[in-house]
Amino acid sequence: MTDQHRHDTRLDRFVDSYSQRTEGMRVSAVRALFSVANRPEIVSLAGGMPNIKDLPLHHIADSLAAMIETNGTKVMQYGSGQGEGVLREQIVDVMALEGITAHPDDITITAGSQQGLDLVTRIFCDPGDVVLAESPSYVGALGTFLSYQCEVVHVPTDESGISPTALRETIERLRAQGKRIKFLYTIPNYNNPSGVTQPWERRLDVISVCESEGVLVVEDNPYGLLSLDADPIPAMRSADDNVIYLGSFSKTFAPGFRVGWVLAPHAVREKLVLAQESATLCPPVFSQYAIADYLTNNDWRGQIDIFKDMYRARRDAMLLALAEEMPEGTTWTRPAGGFFVWVTLPEGLDTQAMLPRGVDARVAYVPGPAFYADGQGARNARLSFCFPPPDRIKTGVRRFADVVRRELEVMNTFGVSHSPTLSRPAPGPSANLT
Amino acid sequence: MTDQHRHDTRLDRFVDSYSQRTEGMRVSAVRALFSVANRPEIVSLAGGMPNIKDLPLHHIADSLAAMIETNGTKVMQYGSGQGEGVLREQIVDVMALEGITAHPDDITITAGSQQGLDLVTRIFCDPGDVVLAESPSYVGALGTFLSYQCEVVHVPTDESGISPTALRETIERLRAQGKRIKFLYTIPNYNNPSGVTQPWERRLDVISVCESEGVLVVEDNPYGLLSLDADPIPAMRSADDNVIYLGSFSKTFAPGFRVGWVLAPHAVREKLVLAQESATLCPPVFSQYAIADYLTNNDWRGQIDIFKDMYRARRDAMLLALAEEMPEGTTWTRPAGGFFVWVTLPEGLDTQAMLPRGVDARVAYVPGPAFYADGQGARNARLSFCFPPPDRIKTGVRRFADVVRRELEVMNTFGVSHSPTLSRPAPGPSANLT
Numbered sequence: 001m002t003d004q005h006r007h008d009t010r011l012d013r014f015v016d017s018y019s020q021r022t023e024g025m026r027v028s029a030v031r032a033l034f035s036v037a038n039r040p041e042i043v044s045l046a047g048g049m050p051n052i053k054d055l056p057l058h059h060i061a062d063s064l065a066a067m068i069e070t071n072g073t074k075v076m077q078y079g080s081g082q083g084e085g086v087l088r089e090q091i092v093d094v095m096a097l098e099g100i101t102a103h104p105d106d107i108t109i110t111a112g113s114q115q116g117l118d119l120v121t122r123i124f125c126d127p128g129d130v131v132l133a134e135s136p137s138y139v140g141a142l143g144t145f146l147s148y149q150c151e152v153v154h155v156p157t158d159e160s161g162i163s164p165t166a167l168r169e170t171i172e173r174l175r176a177q178g179k180r181i182k183f184l185y186t187i188p189n190y191n192n193p194s195g196v197t198q199p200w201e202r203r204l205d206v207i208s209v210c211e212s213e214g215v216l217v218v219e220d221n222p223y224g225l226l227s228l229d230a231d232p233i234p235a236m237r238s239a240d241d242n243v244i245y246l247g248s249f250s251k252t253f254a255p256g257f258r259v260g261w262v263l264a265p266h267a268v269r270e271k272l273v274l275a276q277e278s279a280t281l282c283p284p285v286f287s288q289y290a291i292a293d294y295l296t297n298n299d300w301r302g303q304i305d306i307f308k309d310m311y312r313a314r315r316d317a318m319l320l321a322l323a324e325e326m327p328e329g330t331t332w333t334r335p336a337g338g339f340f341v342w343v344t345l346p347e348g349l350d351t352q353a354m355l356p357r358g359v360d361a362r363v364a365y366v367p368g369p370a371f372y373a374d375g376q377g378a379r380n381a382r383l384s385f386c387f388p389p390p391d392r393i394k395t396g397v398r399r400f401a402d403v404v405r406r407e408l409e410v411m412n413t414f415g416v417s418h419s420p421t422l423s424r425p426a427p428g429p430s431a432n433l434t
Numbered sequence: 435m436t437d438q439h440r441h442d443t444r445l446d447r448f449v450d451s452y453s454q455r456t457e458g459m460r461v462s463a464v465r466a467l468f469s470v471a472n473r474p475e476i477v478s479l480a481g482g483m484p485n486i487k488d489l490p491l492h493h494i495a496d497s498l499a500a501m502i503e504t505n506g507t508k509v510m511q512y513g514s515g516q517g518e519g520v521l522r523e524q525i526v527d528v529m530a531l532e533g534i535t536a537h538p539d540d541i542t543i544t545a546g547s548q549q550g551l552d553l554v555t556r557i558f559c560d561p562g563d564v565v566l567a568e569s570p571s572y573v574g575a576l577g578t579f580l581s582y583q584c585e586v587v588h589v590p591t592d593e594s595g596i597s598p599t600a601l602r603e604t605i606e607r608l609r610a611q612g613k614r615i616k617f618l619y620t621i622p623n624y625n626n627p628s629g630v631t632q633p634w635e636r637r638l639d640v641i642s643v644c645e646s647e648g649v650l651v652v653e654d655n656p657y658g659l660l661s662l663d664a665d666p667i668p669a670m671r672s673a674d675d676n677v678i679y680l681g682s683f684s685k686t687f688a689p690g691f692r693v694g695w696v697l698a699p700h701a702v703r704e705k706l707v708l709a710q711e712s713a714t715l716c717p718p719v720f721s722q723y724a725i726a727d728y729l730t731n732n733d734w735r736g737q738i739d740i741f742k743d744m745y746r747a748r749r750d751a752m753l754l755a756l757a758e759e760m761p762e763g764t765t766w767t768r769p770a771g772g773f774f775v776w777v778t779l780p781e782g783l784d785t786q787a788m789l790p791r792g793v794d795a796r797v798a799y800v801p802g803p804a805f806y807a808d809g810q811g812a813r814n815a816r817l818s819f820c821f822p823p824p825d826r827i828k829t830g831v832r833r834f835a836d837v838v839r840r841e842l843e844v845m846n847t848f849g850v851s852h853s854p855t856l857s858r859p860a861p862g863p864s865a866n867l868t
Contacts, residue, residue, distance in 0.1 A: 012701030013676070014558075017616060017650065022557045025708035049512050057506035065499035072491035076688035078483050111545050111692075114715045122581075126453045140715060147556075147712040182451060216451065242447070254510035256719035258545075267446030274459035278581040281548045281574065284718045285690035 020127070024146045037364035043396030045383040046364040048192065048339055050251045054306050056298060063297045064290055071289070079285035081277040082269075083109025083261070087292045091261055094295075095247065098224050099234030102263050108272040109283045113222055113248040113260030117141050119279065120218055120244060120262060121148045123271040124182045130174055132184040132215070134162055136342070136371030136380070138192045141185055141220065145373075151179070152373035159333075161188060161198035164205040171213045183216040183244070188236055190223045190338025193371045193382035197336050203236045211240070222248040222260075223338035225304055228312045230336065237263060244268060249291055251339075252304055257287035311339070317390035318383065321397035327405050332383075339386035344379055345404055348411050351381045354403060363399035454561070458580045471798035477830030479817040480798040482626065482773055484685045488740050490732060497731045498724055505723070513719035515711040516703075517543025517695070521726045525695055528729075529681065532658050533668030536697050542706040543717045547656055547682040547694030551575050553713065554652055554678060554696060555582045557705040558616045564608055566618040566649070568596055570776070570805030570814070572626045575619055575654065579807075585613070586807035593767075595622060595632035598639040605647045617650040617678070622670055623658045624772025627805045627816035631770050637670045645674070656682040656694075657772035659738055662746045664770065671697060678702060683725055685773075686738055691721035745773070751824035752817065755831035761839050766817075773820035776802075778813055779838055782845050785815045788837060797833035 037044050067075060082088075088104035095102055110116040117140070125131065127149035133142065135154035145152050153174060156166040167184070174181055186206070188198040198206070210217050219236045224247075237245040248260040262272055276283065294300065318341055322332050329346035345351065351367040358365060368380025383400070385393055471478050501509060516522075522538035529536055544550040551574070559565065561583035567576065569588035579586050587608060590600040601618070608615055620640070622632040632640070644651050653670045658681075671679040682694040696706055710717065728734065752775055756766050763780035779785065785801040792799060802814025817834070819827055 012699075014650065014699070014702055017558055018705065019556065019558055019560045019563075021560075022705055022709075025557075025705060025712065052507050052510055055506065055510070057503055060506065061499040061502035064502065065495040068495035068498065069491055072489065072494065073486050076486055076489070076690035078684075078689045111714045111718065115713060118713045122453065123456045123459075124448075124451055124453055126455075129453075140711075144712050147709070216448065250512075254720075255512045256510035258714060258716070258718040258720075265446075265448070268448055271452065271456055271459060275456075275581070277574075278459065278578050279549060279552045279713070280545045280692060282692070284545065284692040284721055286688075286692075286721060286724070287718055290720070 021147055021149050024149060025143075034364065037359055042359065042362045042364055043388055043392050043399065044364045045385070045388070045393070045396045045400070046366050047387055048384055049387050050255060050307075050339075051310060051387050052254050054310060055254065055303070059298060060294060063293050067289060067293050075286050075289040077285065079282045079288070081282050082273045083107065083283050084285065084288045084292065087259075087288045087295075088261075090292055090295045091247065094225075094252075095235070095237075095245070095263065098221070098232050099238035100245065100263070101238070106263055106266060106269050108262045108264065108269055108276060109288060110260045110262060110276065111280060111283050112250060112255070112258040113220065113246045113262075114140055114144070115258075115276075115279070115283075116246040116260050116262040117144045117220070119272050119275045120183075120246075120264075121145060121150065122275050122279075123268070124216070125150050126180075128180070130179045130181045132167070132170065132181060133373075134186055134191060134194070136193055136368065136377055137185065138187060138220065139366075139370045142371070142373050145185075150182070154372060154374060154376065155184070157194070157196065159196065160202045161191070161196050162186060162202070162206050164202070164209050167206060168209050168213065171209070171215060181215055183218045184210055185218045185220065186236070187220045187222075189221055189232065190226065190335050190340070192223070192338065193340050193366070193368075194342040195333040195335030195338060195340045196342075197233065200233050203233070204239060207236055207240050207243070211242075217243045218246065219243050220246045222246075222251050225252050226308060226311060226339075227337040228308055228315055228335075232337075241265065252307070253291060253294060253300065257291055258284055259287050259291050311337075311386060313390055314385040314388070314393055315341075317393045318385040318397060321394045322401075325398050325401035327401065327408060330404065339384050341383045341385065343381045343383055345381070346408060347379065349404065349407050350378050352378065354407055357406070358400065358403050361399045361403050363396045363403070365400060455581055455583050458583060459577075468798065471793055476793065476796045476798055477822055477826050477833065478798045479819070479822070479827070479830045479834070480800050481821055482818055483821050484689060484741075484773075485744065485821050486688050488744060489688065489737070493732060494728060497727050501723060501727050509720050509723040511719065513716045513722070515716050516707045517541065517717050518719065518722045518726065521693075521722045522695075524726055524729045525681065528659075528686075529669070529671075529679070529697065532655070532666050533672035534679065534697070535672070540697055540700060540703050542696045542698065542703055542710060543722060544694045544696060544710065545714060545717050546684060546689070546692040547654065547680045547696075548574055548578070549692075549713070549717075550680040550694050550696040551578045551654070553706050553709045554617075554680075554698075555579060555584065556709050556713075557702070558650070559584045560614075562614070564613045564615045566601070566604065566615060567807075568620055568625060568628070570625075570627055570802065570811055571619065572621060572654065573800075573804045576805070576807050579619075584616070588806060588808060588810065589618070591628070591630065593630065594636045595625070595630050596620060596636070596640050598636070598643050601640060602643050602647065605643070605649060615649055617652045618644055619652045619654065620670070621654045621656075623655055623666065624660070624769050624774070626657070626772065627774050627800070627802075628776040629767040629769030629772060629774045630776075631667065634667050637667070638673060641670060641674050641677070645676075651677045652680065653677050654680045656680075656685050659686050660742060660745060660773075661771040662742055662749055662769075666771075675699065686741070687725060687728060687734065691725055692718055693721050693725050745771075745820060747824055748819040748822075748827055749775075751827045752819040752831060755828045759832050759835035761835065761842060764838065773818050775817045775819065777815045777817055779815070780842060781813065783838065783841050784812050786812065788841055791840070792834065792837050795833045795837050797830045797837070799834060
């Protein structure tokens with residue numbers, strides 16, 4: 001492309017034509033930094049990519065080749081807007097591992113569970129409607145809620161997740177203000193970013209508050225089967241058929257197929273299918289058959305155990321390194337599964353302002369404010385242990401600790417965390433922010 | 435599932451919670467009929483599914499297996515929100531066949547071009563905004579526009595597509611009414627459903643009107659390379675870099691991968707990527723690499739020639755059967771490509787009311803009103819020649835003609851087309867309505 005062409009197409013003559021919702025879509029300030037952070041000398045504790053190096057590629061290749069030869073004109077054709085029946089039946093078996101009893105007809109397959117979030121928000125939320133979320137919550141969900149012009153209100157959490165008392169108070173306060181609450185969005189297992197897991201009793205308490213207040217629960221469970229210390233706690237959906245449940249194959253198999261699902265009461269499912277047809281006609285058909293084939297012809301439960309062993313070693317490496325390296329006054333969560341540790345730095349530090357110095361010290365992380373719609377999280381950072389090997393994690397944590405120590409010294413000398421600061425990132429997913 | 439469970443989940447306790455846009459999503463009355471129409475004894479001239487029986491399945495299987503073995507952890511991982519660079523470069527070559535000069539950086543890959551429509555509407559349209567469309571237009575696009583609460587206004591067309599004079603008058607009339615027009619949506623090649631192609635001069639005239647009136651053009655071109663009589667006419671985008679262009683691999687390769695794209699000016703492309711990330715994080719990664727592999731390792735241009743020979747024989751069979759079978763007073767278009775013939779029956783007939791009798795006579799088609807947002811098209815039907823073999827097409831047209839003849843007899847005896855009628859279908863795509 002010539003410079004001239006680049007110049008011509010960069011002018012935005014459409015600036016007055018965009019929809020109001022487009023104003024809520026902003027490029028995150030941290031995103032530019034992350035493109036630098038992908039350099040090999042940098043230890044990235046930022047990304048949420050599953051590590052799929054242990055998949056049986058040879059076996060998968062053979063099996064998919066046979067599928068194409070015998071069934072190619074079906075698996076490469078248009079499919080059902082709801083998703084293929086064979087996979088929906090298998091998904092029922094997957095969900096049974098977390099205590100869910102469901103029927104394939106109540107499942108809508110989506111292009112990753114991100115699209116599940118998009119479609120659920122699409123069918124429920126008008127501009128100005130309130131979505132309740134954990135404090136902190138998944139950056140990609142916040143971006144979707146904001147793109148539908150929702151107001152996101154964070155509910156205070158403790159070490160067991162959402163506080164039922166605070167939840168009820170928040171609902172009552174918002175209703176007193178005349179606000180319309182559409183649903184509570186929650187990640188009860190190994191929350192992204194906090195790593196916190198809601199115990200069973202807490203799940204029941206949260207459901208009970210929502211039921212008595214008439215607030216729908218949307219349970220997002222991408223990491224549920226990646227329990228590193230004990231068997232998974234049954235899903236919230238197992239206690240209440242009215243919970244809308246989002247599942248995904250991205251972490252238990254592979255994310256590149258973009259296949260997730262929504263389990264919803266029948267009336268909601270009908271709307272979801274209409275929304276799916278309007279959005280994409282049908283979810284990726286070849287991907288669905290590829291996953292159905294994988295589930296049929298591979299020991300997928302055994303593969304999850306292999307993944308769990310790998311992630312456990314990495315989590316343990318991170319927790320050990322944090323204990324050894326972090327300066328006094330720093331705290332962090334101890335996740336029982338999933339991908340993430342949530343770090344709280346001493347009062348006065350600013351993870352957002354610190355990020356360029358982190359990258360300079362060859363370590364990347366996601367600053368806390370990305371996980372809030374309201375500017376909280378200045379002292380927080382999400383560190384992910386899913387992708388780098390244990391020795392790299394150790395190196396990364398050491399570099400992170402060094403940066404924090406230097407920040408503390410500067411603060412103790414000058415009284416505040418020093419510039420330059422970045423503007424607060426708009427929540428919005430990227431490959432680094434899953 | 436027990437009846438009890440079915441009963442429990444069918445009650446819609448969420449009826450007061452849906453968004454306003456969800457009210458525009460309705461189950462089409464013809465959809466139930468189409469599930470019947472998929473019975474093997476019925477000749478379906480309704481579906482818009484490409485016929486992919488001639489694809490080299492053995493070669494595709496081998497090639498994809500090799501791709502997984504050598505590159506599995508990349509092709510099954512998360513990818514770019516904009517789409518993979520290697521495929522965007524190849525798409526530049528595909529578009530060059532229709533006279534388009536473009537840069538890979540201005541392409542956003544989508545989950546089928548249906549998602550391109552969804553994202554373009556998402557970034558441009560607020561509720562109440564007007565989208566201009568051909569008369570008739572693609573049912574799936576109308577469904578998407580309505581799901582974003584747009585007002586669709588059809589522009590009168592003639593045998594060369596959109597009338598430039600009528601287009602200007604429509605724009606001026608709407609603006610005099612204070613309406614905000616966001617874009618003109620057009621399928622200039624072998625329009626779905628009309629089969630009409632806009633000649634080059636007409637394209638320039640339409641672009642000229644839109645440019646002088648400041649209306650954006652969205653060019654949808656799924657069938658462009660399936661020209662059956664002559665070389666393709668250059669795309670509208672080749673004449674104007676500000677045209678937003680939607681492309682697809684669904685008809686030139688296979689729809690099950692769900693890969694299409696949007697070529698847009700740079701500023702618009704930035705918004706599309708943000709919208710894509712919010713909708714699905716990234717378009718289907720494995721699918722993109724599968725298509726990139728297909729384009730690299732297969733004679734894809736030669737395969738399009740094979741498809742064209744197949745579709746040409748089917749189109750010719752349909753046009754011959756229509757000429758031999760249809761009663762006087764019926765007219766139809768003669769498409770130079772694509773999948774569809776648009777039939778206009780004698781005044782007074784109602785294709786919607788007639789459909790159950792068509793299915794009873796073992797032929798299915800799509801009634802004209804599906805392709806209008808405003809209730810036009812009562813005398814029209816879309817007949818597709820893409821899927822059944824020529825002898826089945828001939829049988830289907832004969833059955834269709836018999837039904838029309840009986841309708842005419844009844845009308846001539848009783849004065850009106852007889853009941854029962856179906857309610858007007860809400861536009862909305864399904865596997866039968868692509």
